Amino acid sequence: MRIVLNANSSWYLYKFRRSSIIALINQSHEVFCLAPRDKYSEKLEELGAKFYDLALSRSSKNFIKDIMTIFQLKNILSKISADIVINFTVKNNIYGSLASMLSSKSYVINNVTGIGSAFIKNNLTTIIIKLLYRIIKKIPSHTYFQNEDDQELFIKNGLVNNDKCSILPGSGIDIESYQSVILAPDKNKFIFIFVGRLIADKGIEELLKAIKLLHQELSKVELVILGLVDEDNPSSIPKYELENMTSDKFITLHYDIEDVRHFLAKSHCFVLPSYREGTPRSALEAMAIGLPVILSDVPGCRKLIADSKNGFSCEANSVKSLYSALKKIVNLSSEELNLMGLRSRDIIEQSFSDKIIITDLLNRISLFEQNVK
Numbered sequence: 001m002r003i004v005l006n007a008n009s010s011w012y013l014y015k016f017r018r019s020s021i022i023a024l025i026n027q028s029h030e031v032f033c034l035a036p037r038d039k040y041s042e043k044l045e046e047l048g049a050k051f052y053d054l055a056l057s058r059s060s061k062n063f064i065k066d067i068m069t070i071f072q073l074k075n076i077l078s079k080i081s082a083d084i085v086i087n088f089t090v091k092n093n094i095y096g097s098l099a100s101m102l103s104s105k106s107y108v109i110n111n112v113t114g115i116g117s118a119f120i121k122n123n124l125t126t127i128i129i130k131l132l133y134r135i136i137k138k139i140p141s142h143t144y145f146q147n148e149d150d151q152e153l154f155i156k157n158g159l160v161n162n163d164k165c166s167i168l169p170g171s172g173i174d175i176e177s178y179q180s181v182i183l184a185p186d187k188n189k190f191i192f193i194f195v196g197r198l199i200a201d202k203g204i205e206e207l208l209k210a211i212k213l214l215h216q217e218l219s220k221v222e223l224v225i226l227g228l229v230d231e232d233n234p235s236s237i238p239k240y241e242l243e244n245m246t247s248d249k250f251i252t253l254h255y256d257i258e259d260v261r262h263f264l265a266k267s268h269c270f271v272l273p274s275y276r277e278g279t280p281r282s283a284l285e286a287m288a289i290g291l292p293v294i295l296s297d298v299p300g301c302r303k304l305i306a307d308s309k310n311g312f313s314c315e316a317n318s319v320k321s322l323y324s325a326l327k328k329i330v331n332l333s334s335e336e337l338n339l340m341g342l343r344s345r346d347i348i349e350q351s352f353s354d355k356i357i358i359t360d361l362l363n364r365i366s367l368f369e370q371n372v373k
Contacts, residue, residue, distance in 0.1 A: 009035055032082070097136040181264075202274050280301060
């Protein structure tokens, strides 16, 4: 089978879908990656995939450019003679579906990896996106969601056929690449860590305010931020603002760290006070390492907190609630922290292994192969 993976960045495909690409190639499928070229494009080719540079801007609202992107996609899919097109993220779901219909009637699988800033703010962009999803509603043969809330939202708004969708737990974690860590007691400091895009919707500003409040009481508290600059996102925080907000000595900001495992292993607790998620990859990685977590009580996050057994939840967009959660976890004993971390690891092993995602995808492709024979 000639299988296309279509996304808004090569970084996304390599970072989140590498295991799936390798599994597809090992099953003797021919894999094509379509995305804007970046430093990860060559890495995709090193895996054995063929790469096509896609002229796509995530933030562009230029109608003419978007039409040109759809026809570029259509031409690439026709040239490839794609059997299956797997789309990720909003624009790629919509444009990839339209291009598939215009080209070769490929079997289309869409992935709603999170509803993003547009749905959170509920503005004109939200209206347009909902309209476009209604237009393509009949094209995908299947749509994957990462949590029940997003799936229910799409079904309720008539954006997807409820008999052609299901839930997969994010992009999955290669658990063999992560080793559980027993936290060493450290009376001199307690390190919180945030990993994610540097955008307001991740709760960065609330986190910085809460950690500064807590540090006034407990000087041993530190915060490490491993951030990815995302200038195309409408809620992106300018770099100069971030550096002003993180100028305190107990806050460390690192940009674009490719392998976060070393930093996670040196930390005591992962924190992500996001406004909404699909299934946050950063939290899954932290849990796979064996860290307790503090996550906001929102779609995509709340399912990762097992009744406060592996961490605490907080209200989104609330400095007071986040501060309370931070303080509670700092006051736990080393034994309690270790137990929470072990429970985090167990949750990943039981429910969020990438083998679950790969098995489901391969089974769906196998069914398609049987139907076309």
